[in-house]
Amino acid sequence: STQGPVSEAFLITLAVAAERARLPAAVVEKLQAEARIVHAVQHARPDGHRTQTPNKPGIK
Secondary structure: OOOOOOHHHHHHHHHHHHHHOOOOOHHHHHHHHHHHHHHHHHHHHOOOOOOOOOOOOOOO
């Protein structure tokens, strides 16, 4: 299914795997950007502020 919640850890793992597989930089960057977006959405606070993005492998 293409609908439903997405695991941030899954997207990070996917980005790392893409990088290790030496996929084109554009593909790796897109996966990293998607992981950052999911992180921001999942860690957003009700007051509209975001928690700080931790330095995680796979997110640049």
